[in-house]
Amino acid sequence: MATNPPNEQYAVVARNLTKKFGSFIAVDNLSIEVKQGEIFGFLGANGAGKTTAIRMFCGLLEPSSGEASVAGCNLLHEVKALKRKIGYMSQKFSLYDDLSIEQNIDLYGGIYLLTDEQIATRKAELLASVGLTGMADRVTRDLPLGYKQRLALGCSILHRPQVVFLDEPTSGVDPVARRKFWNLIYQIADSGMTVFVTTHYMDEAEYCNRVSLMVAGKLRALDTPTALKRMTGTSSMQDAFLKLVGEAPVEVPL
Numbered sequence: 001m002a003t004n005p006p007n008e009q010y011a012v013v014a015r016n017l018t019k020k021f022g023s024f025i026a027v028d029n030l031s032i033e034v035k036q037g038e039i040f041g042f043l044g045a046n047g048a049g050k051t052t053a054i055r056m057f058c059g060l061l062e063p064s065s066g067e068a069s070v071a072g073c074n075l076l077h078e079v080k081a082l083k084r085k086i087g088y089m090s091q092k093f094s095l096y097d098d099l100s101i102e103q104n105i106d107l108y109g110g111i112y113l114l115t116d117e118q119i120a121t122r123k124a125e126l127l128a129s130v131g132l133t134g135m136a137d138r139v140t141r142d143l144p145l146g147y148k149q150r151l152a153l154g155c156s157i158l159h160r161p162q163v164v165f166l167d168e169p170t171s172g173v174d175p176v177a178r179r180k181f182w183n184l185i186y187q188i189a190d191s192g193m194t195v196f197v198t199t200h201y202m203d204e205a206e207y208c209n210r211v212s213l214m215v216a217g218k219l220r221a222l223d224t225p226t227a228l229k230r231m232t233g234t235s236s237m238q239d240a241f242l243k244l245v246g247e248a249p250v251e252v253p254l
Contacts, residue, residue, distance in 0.1 A: 044214030097141035112159035146177025
């Protein structure tokens with residue numbers, strides 16, 4: 001289980017946040033508060049609205065209604081400032097396979113407007129944290145998937161954002177590699193960064209400070225893993241998830 005978040009400052013706040021695509025409501029009046037330094041799990045089946053919500057939190061989609069702030073930035077009025085304060089790791093591997101590890105890190109450092117000195121320092125730290133010290137010249141495509149994902153995580157926080165959004169970051173990764181990835185998440189949260197993560201692996205939900213469950217765009221439950229298991233009378237997050245979600249249909253746009 002993750003340690004308790006270090007303070008009560010909210011890093012992500014949403015009030016009745018809604019996103020519609022025509023008549024389809026992808027996110028329906030979402031209201032949440034995520035504490036600074038918290039590892040917050042955002043769970044739900046495919047089509048539940050998780051990725052749409054994250055895209056709004058990252059300033060990539062404009063809400064249809066409601067309001068939200070991330071790292072103190074209003075989603076409607078401070079998108080440019082927001083993007084300097086957050087990191088984002090998408091479901092799909094986002095680094096360049098034909099570049100070396102070092103070239104990918106340098107590229108992201110440039111995108112984040114880091115100085116050469118900052119890039120050099122943080123590059124060494126990143127390589128050490130993901131177990132790639134001495135391998136900076138290796139072509140990224142030759143890395144095992146677990147290493148690729150850890151490298152992508154490192155690049156997403158190279159500029160030391162206040163909040164990092166991870167959208168199913170361990171999809172397709174073996175259990176040992178997933179465990180190592182989560183060790184990195186613990187280190188990130190211990191530094192004070194907020195980690196907002198979606199996952200389909202219910203054992204990973206156990207590692208979060210709190211988890212929320214989305215069903216058909218709506219928030220079904222939000223609490224600690226222990227409290228959710230107690231509330232549902234179950235012994236695992238897998239069983240708690242199934243009991244809370246039940247047989248609710250997943251709507252998809254036509």
